[in-house]
Amino acid sequence: MPTDIQFELLGLSQQELTSLLEAQGQPAFRGRQLHQALYSQRLDSLSALTTFPKSLRERLISDGYRITYPKVEQHFVSQDGTIRYLLGFADGQSVETVWMPDGDGAEDSDSSIAESVPAAAPNRRATICLSSQAGCAVSCQFCMTALLGLQRNLTPGEIVGQVLLLLKEHQVQIGVDRINLVFMGQGEPFLNYDNFLRAACRLVEAGIPESRMTVSTSGIVPRFAEFAAEPVRPRLAISLNASNDGLRDQIMPINRKWNLEALMDAARVFPLRPRERLTFEYVLLSGVNDTPENAQEVVALLRGLKAKVNLIALNPGPEIGFQTPTPEAVSAFQQTLIAAGIPAYLRRPRGRDIYAACGQLKRSTLVPLP
Ligand code: SF4
Helix, strand or coil: CCCCCCEEECCHHHHHHHHHHCCCCCCCHHHHHHHHHCCCCCCHHHHHHHCCCCHHHHHHHHHHCCCCEEEEEEEECCCCCCEEEEEECCCCCCCEEEEEEEECCCCCCCCCHHHHHHCCCCCCEEEEECEEEEEECCCCCCCCHHHHHEECCCCCHHHHHHHHHHHHHHCCCCCCCEEEECCCCCHHHHHHHHHHHHHHHHHHHHHCHHHEEEEEEECHHHHHHHHHHCCCEEEEEEEEECCCHHHHHHHHHHHHHHHHHHHHHHCCCCCCCCCCCEEEEEECCCCCCCHHHHHHHHHHHCCCCCEEEEEEECCCCCCCCCCCCCCCHHHHHHHHHHHHCCCCEEEECCCCCCCCCCCCCCCCCEEEEE
């Protein structure tokens, strides 16, 4: 059977599916049916496509067409209900995808995946953190994913598949449950731009509005203008993490390519929708970027921007040479921003005990933390 990506149906648009089926002599409505089966019904196999005549299904299968979901290799359940999934692809690569139930939706942490899925309850809220690349080339010094290096880009189908798999596992009802997506797992989405964007379009078609999607970039500045003009455009988060170039050069080497001036210039002209704000993420590293002077520099950088700041006290990892700041230092940093009129939120660490929190995704099988 061919394994070439051209036979993978997951990730294709309705137009592409229609063209593919028309080439097989099928009417256009078959494209619509297949599109709906993939993204609304979340069918994970062509043999389950009973809206198609058996002969057509069998011909597509024998021609090598397929729907491939990632395989759950392992999963780790946190005390706070967060689940980190280690998902494998056919070539042996794997990434992580994190399910974070909000509010009271935390699930039984002792159960297996099949057992842990609750009966569908209305109005659940959850956030899915997904990966856009296997590993990452960006080398942020506080991030465990950086230690993997870049393994490869994920295809649109592999990005979409992470979400559809989790929606299936957790019996999510689109339109009833509230799902947020954050492209903040392994990888720099703007370095796999076309595939990330195609995946975002498919996920909108699956019923998740772009306003509930956020893409985080380390600052691949040349992509900003292009991204701003996309018809499907998730919210933008910028991973800032330093208040001056000297510091940012050290902890985020990407800054040597596009420095803070270039980054902030691009941020200032980024068009926002009504009531939308840019998000700046700032991982606080004890004694490195968490001083009162750093906070004042952040205030100066963000002056005049419609922005908010998410503060993240470093989530520790065994190979990361930084320390988590004290709650007092975190609070003082936050108060400086708030006093300057910048909304600043302290992000609650999710799944830290299972290496599922921000910056901890390194396909680790180590749990819990020592
Ligand atoms: S923080 Fe994001 S961009 Fe930086 S190394 Fe980690 S995954 Fe890559």
